[in-house]
Amino acid sequence: xxxVAAWLRWLNQAHGINLSPFYDAYDGWRFVGGLLTTVWLxxxxxxxxIALGIFGAWLQGSPRTGVRRxxxxxxxxxxxxxxxxxxxxxxxxxxxxxxxxxxxxxxQVPPIGSFAWAAITLSLFxxxxxxxxxxxxxxxxxxxxxxxxxxxxLSRFGVFHHVILPLALRISLPSxxxxxxxxxxxxxxxxxxxxxxxLYASAQIWSEEFNVRETMTIMxxxxxxxxxxxxxxxxxxxxxxxxxxxxP
Amino acid sequence: MAHxxxxxxxxxxxxxxxxxxxxxxxxxxxxLLAAPALYARAEAGPATLSIAGALVQWAPLIFRGFLxxxxxxxxxxxxxxxxxxxLGLLASSLLPPVRAAAWxxxxxxxxxxxxxxxxxxxxxxxxxxxxxGWTLPLPDWSKATIGLALPVxxxxxxxxxxxxxxxxxxxxxxxxxxxLTRMQxxxxxILPQCIKRMLPPWMSLYAVLTMATxxxxxxxxxxxMAMVRAALTSDGRPELLIPMYVMLLGWFFLYCYPIAxxxxxxxxxxxxxx
Numbered sequence: 001x002x003x004v005a006a007w008l009r010w011l012n013q014a015h016g017i018n019l020s021p022f023y024d025a026y027d028g029w030r031f032v033g034g035l036l037t038t039v040w041l042x043x044x045x046x047x048x049x050i051a052l053g054i055f056g057a058w059l060q061g062s063p064r065t066g067v068r069r070x071x072x073x074x075x076x077x078x079x080x081x082x083x084x085x086x087x088x089x090x091x092x093x094x095x096x097x098x099x100x101x102x103x104x105x106x107x108q109v110p111p112i113g114s115f116a117w118a119a120i121t122l123s124l125f126x127x128x129x130x131x132x133x134x135x136x137x138x139x140x141x142x143x144x145x146x147x148x149x150x151x152x153x154l155s156r157f158g159v160f161h162h163v164i165l166p167l168a169l170r171i172s173l174p175s176x177x178x179x180x181x182x183x184x185x186x187x188x189x190x191x192x193x194x195x196x197x198x199l200y201a202s203a204q205i206w207s208e209e210f211n212v213r214e215t216m217t218i219m220x221x222x223x224x225x226x227x228x229x230x231x232x233x234x235x236x237x238x239x240x241x242x243x244x245x246x247x248p
Numbered sequence: 249m250a251h252x253x254x255x256x257x258x259x260x261x262x263x264x265x266x267x268x269x270x271x272x273x274x275x276x277x278x279x280l281l282a283a284p285a286l287y288a289r290a291e292a293g294p295a296t297l298s299i300a301g302a303l304v305q306w307a308p309l310i311f312r313g314f315l316x317x318x319x320x321x322x323x324x325x326x327x328x329x330x331x332x333x334x335l336g337l338l339a340s341s342l343l344p345p346v347r348a349a350a351w352x353x354x355x356x357x358x359x360x361x362x363x364x365x366x367x368x369x370x371x372x373x374x375x376x377x378x379x380x381g382w383t384l385p386l387p388d389w390s391k392a393t394i395g396l397a398l399p400v401x402x403x404x405x406x407x408x409x410x411x412x413x414x415x416x417x418x419x420x421x422x423x424x425x426x427x428l429t430r431m432q433x434x435x436x437x438i439l440p441q442c443i444k445r446m447l448p449p450w451m452s453l454y455a456v457l458t459m460a461t462x463x464x465x466x467x468x469x470x471x472x473m474a475m476v477r478a479a480l481t482s483d484g485r486p487e488l489l490i491p492m493y494v495m496l497l498g499w500f501f502l503y504c505y506p507i508a509x510x511x512x513x514x515x516x517x518x519x520x521x522x
Contacts, residue, residue, distance in 0.1 A: 076505065076508075077497075077501070079508065080455070080459075080500070080501050080504040080505045080508055081459065081497045081500045081501050081504070082458075082459040082460070082461070082462045082473075082497075082500050083459065084460075084462040084463055084465075084466070084473065085462050085473060085493065085496055085497055085500065086497070088473070088477075088493060089490075089493040089494070089497060092480075092489060092493070093489040093490040093492075093493045093494075094490070096486055096489050097486070097489065097490060181359070185359075185360075185361040185362065186361070187361075188361040188362075188363040188364060189363060189463075191363065191466070192466050199361075199363065199364060199367070203367075212371045212372070213371075213372060216364070216367065216368055216371070216372075219364065220360055220364055220368070223359075223360060223361055223364060224356070224359050224360060227359045228359075
């Protein structure tokens, strides 16, 4: 390890290629901290947006017109406005109106911090798209399957639970993968409200070390690695759930 | 078929029917008017404008920023489309190394976060270019346009590649049987059939790009988002926060929602019935 660090220091001195996150412990931990924040933010938003998506798609099957319209308004609002403006709107406008809390040291603090607002906004944004994805999946289940299940004497709930939902989820998986990849990429927006995620940590490093090119490249490779991880994980999920002979 | 990610980004393309939508005009008007109207009653000192008055006062400045957002979106789309078509055709090349290189470039720019690519271009492009003795200044907004054009390029390349792949192989063979050259086959047989399939995802991409343009405010370009922040800072009135942001959200909504509806209509029209 020390040899590698020594070689990287030499690389910096001799050629001006400063890969400081790999030899400087302080920069290295800052980078890892940023990476972990990004992973944590992505993980929360992925789980919450999938839950929102399933819940919204379920609500869209409601017999009440008002409920369906409400879900449609939510989906259209979040799909047709810029994610960054949504984030600013929640963080500065909504967060600014909320009453302040007094913390243990007597300081006035906002009840919802920047990380929480980023997680909320990203979940709502990706959740709106997931509603559409799951709704499309539910609609794409062949009618004949439903009829066959009914003919076998399954109850209404049984048909949904044993036939429609398992097929709809499998049909939705490829689109879901794309949206989740997009979500991981969108976590960079949290930089704008000062969440110490990967882009923020990298910006701190390059503004102190003046190694913009090197740090940016390491960061970009890290992001592409993260996206690759999501694609790989979802691919495994798809393969694990594959039904032989059923191609959605 | 068109590339799934783009279809997924805008959603609603897998199923056949459109979701039950509330009237766009109603929602847009609500976004635009409701919040200021609600807040207009809030007491304002004799010297300060009412909330609605403040919005009207700032609107022209913010709208000028909004026009910059639209200009950047149109330019980035034009550059990205031109480069992306080239890249997409290279990805359909007969030579494996060319295909592999085009694939690598596409995947790289498609999977990198837009904001990161924007940072790359802002920091690493020079502030002026020297071409044949001419000095071409590169203002910030033009660098930002290039930064946004790169992911657009990769996404257009995927749309083109997907459309070309979706054309039945029999078409190529039939063209060969008619003794068309490969160039003629592209021009007369393949591309005309692709355009129909590429149009809806291409329009979705444009809407996604337009909604990404506020990112340029993060790297210091004076767009609508930056104008809103500047206006809020200069007034320093917390009660303006929500109306001002809602106004900007409303403008983007009124611009992007019709594009989304139009895309859906085109998709239904071009849908191939299995």
